[in-house]
Amino acid sequence: MLVRVLDICPETVAKLFAVYDESMADMRENFGDEQEMHDAYAEFLQGFVSEQTQLVLVEEVDGRWVSALRAIATSPDKQWKQCRSCAEKATVNCC
Numbered sequence: 001m002l003v004r005v006l007d008i009c010p011e012t013v014a015k016l017f018a019v020y021d022e023s024m025a026d027m028r029e030n031f032g033d034e035q036e037m038h039d040a041y042a043e044f045l046q047g048f049v050s051e052q053t054q055l056v057l058v059e060e061v062d063g064r065w066v067s068a069l070r071a072i073a074t075s076p077d078k079q080w081k082q083c084r085s086c087a088e089k090a091t092v093n094c095c
Contacts, residue, residue, distance in 0.1 A: 001059070001060045001061075002057055002058070002059055002060075003057065003058050003059075003060050003065075004055060004056070004057055005045075005049060005055075005056040005057070005058060006049060008042055008045045008046045008049060010038075010042075012045070013038055013041055013042045013045065014038075015058070015065045016041075016045070016056075016058070016065070016068060017038065017041070018065065019058070019065050019066070019067060019068045020068065024037070024041075048070065053072060053073035054070070054071065054072050054073070055070075055071050056068065056069070056070050056071075057069045057071070
């Protein structure tokens with residue numbers, strides 16, 4: 001099932017961290033600790049989803065988020081630019 005992310009809470013951040021685990025690992029060195037990184041990501045997400053021209057969608061399979069998509073409308077007619085990631089242990093072919 002496809003779900004649009006609107007509520008940025010600790011559970012949402014944790015679920016998206018799991019999906020984006022590989023890219024998050026590449027950025028860990030830029031933060032003092034894991035909590036600082038989660039806080040910064042939560043702040044980014046809150047700002048991202050608050051914009052009308054931006055959205056976050058996740059694919060949920062058996063209650064688990066297995067892929068995510070951040071999309072930005074690049075023009076008034078809503079052409080979308082996207083950035084997609086899949087959980088490393090996804091049980092579906094998502095890439």
